[in-house]
Amino acid sequence: EKKQQINKQKDTQMKRVLVKDLSANVLKLPRLPIPSIQQTAERYRASILPLKPADTVKAHLVKLDTFLAGSAVTLQNALVEANKAAEAEGGYPYSYIEPIWDNLYLSNRAPLPVNTSPAILIKKVKNAGETQPSVAASIVYGIAKWVQNVLKEGVEVRDANMDLSPMLRQFGASLLPGEKVDEFLITPFEKLRHVIVLHDGHLYAVRVFDDQQVPLEQAVIQKCFEYILSITPDTDNTTPVSVLTAGNREVWAGAYAELVRTPENAETLKKVHEGIVVVCLDSKKWEDDDGLKNGAMLHGNKEESENRWYDKHQVIVSADGQVAFNFEHSGSDAMQWARWVDDVLQSIESKAAATTTAAAVDATQVPSLVEPLRVTFGKTFAGHIRSARTEVLDLISNTALGQLHLPFGKKQLKQLGVSPDAFVQMCFHVAFHKCRNKLAPTYEAATTSRFFHGRTETIRSATQEMLMLAEAVNKETKESATPSESDRAAQLALIKAASDRHSTIAKAASKGEGIDRHLTALNCLAVERNDNAALNFFNDYTYKSCCEWGLSTSNVSYPWVERFTFGPTTPNGYGLGYVVDENEVRIMLSAFTSSPSTNVEDMNAAIGVSATRLYTVLSGSKL
Incomplete structure (x- = not known):
């Protein structure tokens, strides 16, 4: 697969996609896959274990098993067949989730x-x-020149595995x-x-x-x-x-x-x-x-x-x-915004x-x-x-905002053998656990732009490995305490396990093998068909609460980004946008002041303490 991708990139190097071809799949990108029902069920089980007490999980999984033994296969087959029919027709929708996802945005009545x-x-x-x-x-002149260049020469193909069709919607x-x-509404470029x-x-x-x-x-x-x-x-x-x-x-x-x-x-x-x-x-x-x-x-x-x-x-x-x-x-996501902003800023600076x-x-x-x-x-x-x-x-x-700078970045974290993105997610989970003695259902955005009309998938970063790490780190009650050598060795192993697990689920999400888009599509089909057996699972409090993102997070890291921010996606949640630079991590926090469950200042402080503790464990020395 890697060899095919490399050859594909070589074949399309320096090529451009003309405006008239942006809506066509000229890069021959695959269609977003539909995961198997068994794979999604298995990954869903794993995702809820760190979030709920064992007895709650057990009762909920009975409903999942009933759904799987009942109409799950029928709904899955209907989803697959509808997707095949749409693919055969060659038009919209270009993925099984596209009409549902578009409607979620366009029907939202909130400001x-x-x-x-x-x-x-x-x-x-x-x-x-x-x-x-x-x-x-x-x-503005940079944007106008970008539009002119695209009209004349097309959009440059920097990565043959990235869908360029959303550039029409910018x-x-x-x-x-x-x-x-x-x-x-879209006004034609010309x-x-x-x-x-x-x-x-x-x-x-x-x-x-x-x-x-x-x-x-x-x-x-x-x-x-x-x-x-x-x-x-x-x-x-x-x-x-x-x-x-x-x-x-x-x-x-x-x-x-x-x-x-x-x-x-x-x-x-x-x-x-x-x-x-x-x-x-x-x-x-x-x-x-x-x-x-x-x-x-x-x-x-x-x-x-x-x-x-x-x-x-x-x-x-x-x-x-x-x-x-x-x-x-x-109409689009950070990957597409960053593409044209990057082009425009480069043209200005050069x-x-x-x-x-x-x-x-x-x-x-x-x-x-x-x-x-x-x-x-x-x-x-x-x-x-x-x-x-x-x-x-x-x-x-009602919107409280905060920010935090960590005095280390991609360079230092990679030298210490940890994924920079996974490390930031660890900081969030350890901090939330420090404040609430539990993990929050967590959304991290992953791009699925390797697929034609791909948008995003959820990385459910609140894993069992994250919970074990948070529990171990937060056992030390004094913030100034330095872990013993044995504690440090144990925590190092937990950090590595959490980092490896995070990287695995992040890669799966970017390959279209996450669970949330699939479950959303099955849920919508169940509602359309008034499938009570399925709805008994989807309407269960545990299912719904595990999809209410206490932490909504996203990593947008480009050399020109100073800060990235957005609001919480639930009344009692946090929005956490972050930028991982070479030598610094910058985090923006948001929460609603009306919530009794959130406090930006407390969470900000907890992230800082957690980051210092984790970095100390990794490096063996205090910051």
């Missing part, structure tokens, strides 16, 4: 910020300038709010002309391509942003439609339906949908204020909550030129200085490139905006 849309703060970009307009123009993409389910800009809640469309789809000069784009900053009223927009995108989706859908009854509003909102991305020019300087940065990237804070449009990817630029991205998540400066641009041409977008409505409609704003401000107030 997008915190709950769904993740955010990345990037490091300072070389050659991007220093001011807000110059930095924003550098990013720019000019937008959610269209619906009462029960949203729609995902029709992309403008970006949407928000400043103090005021909307603008800014041309970045000419009619031949050649990008305007970066200096011209910068001049447009400077112009927007100069013409925006001094006071914030008191009734910004943008805030509706941050609230309940059903409310936004009803408000949207009201707005588009007016043809002018329908045209304005169509322009927003067709915008390449949304550029948020914030009014506050972030400087070195970590709390301000963390809130700005995830939900906008109270000061900038109206300066976001969550139906689309957003480039957020602070008043002092710092940059974050907030991503619309229904380019020569621009021959034309913004000061040299003919200012008279700028107003024709900047179109203020106005949405009109009556007094009663403003009530929707006020309600959405209240909901968003409540969400912001």
Whole structure:
């Protein structure tokens, strides 16, 4: 298999996939496999053992065995046959889980910020300038050049085993709010002309391509942003439609339906949908204020909550030129976002200085490139905006954020013979166990992009090996205690076992051999067929509680990522985004303040203590 992959990479080296071929499987990637029912059942059994008392597990597994002896094979066969039929037709859905997964995102009625849309703060970009307009123009020009290159030459194939079809869903993409389910709109690459800009809640469309789809000069784009900053009223927009995108989706859908009854509003909102991305020019300087940065990237804070449009990817630029991205998540995942951001940042950092400066641009041409977008409505409609704003401000107030830096990274951990990702997961589990004397059901995202239209699978990292390690480490009651040689030897063995087990289940998940997508599909079939025997298992409290992620975690590690964050996926859980750099690990924490079960400060401290203890055991010396 490895030889085939190497040969495949050699064959496709330096090749590109043209835009017209992105929706086709030109890389001949396999279809996401459906695991056997026996394999999933076996792995499910193993996954719940560390999470529940033995008597609870025993009673629950009786229901699993009843399901397996009953309709499980029938449901599995139906799933396999439907998948074969879809494959034979050659169209959507391209995997057994795709329609279910799409519907989970599009039918979710909860607000997008915190709950769904993740955010990345990037490091300072070389050659991007220093001011807000110059930095924003550098990013937007880089995106425009990326679109132009893709239209002309296609997307470069860096890895022949990575699906590139989601690249069609990055720019000019937008959610269209619906009462029960949203729609995902895609503007063809060849029709992309403008970006949407928000400043103090005021909307603008800014041309970045000419009619031949050649990008305007970066200096011209910068001049447009400077112009927007100069013409925006001094006071914030008191009734910004943008805030509706941050609230309940059903409310936004009803408000949207009201707005588009007016043809002018329908045209304005169509322009927003067709915008390449949304550029948020914030009014506050972030400087070195970590709390301000963390809130700005995830939900906008109270000061900038109206300066976001969550139906689309957003480039957020602070008043002092710092940059974050907030991503619309229904159409793609971190692997795809990182691909185009990486390309854009590389193009900015490698380019020569621009021959034309913004000061040299003919200012008279700028107003024709900047179109203020106005949405009109009556007094009663403003009530929707006020309600959405209240909901968003409540969400912001209810979201606690924290961060933690560990003074070692990939280099040191690999030298000590442990998987860096597994080590961070160990820190999380030992910390949670320290706080709650148990492990939490844990989700870690694994990409399945090696398959055509692959998205993600769950790594259930709360294993029996993790539990044994957490129990052993937390037996030492004094935080300053240094383990004895015998304890250290025992804990070293537990660390190795936990690391090896984690690597095994992570590899299985990336190969499409996890359990959660498979179980979700079987559950949906059981609901459709009103299969009581199956539902007796799927509706059991133990099953449901083991799928409520007390720790929702994700590793997004690229050289340009400073921080990565998202909200908890359950009311009583934590969101843990992390970046493993060469010599440092950076962790972002989130939780809801309304939860009696979570406390960001306590968890933050526990992760720090656990990381120090584990590193001491590994290295044999204190940090």
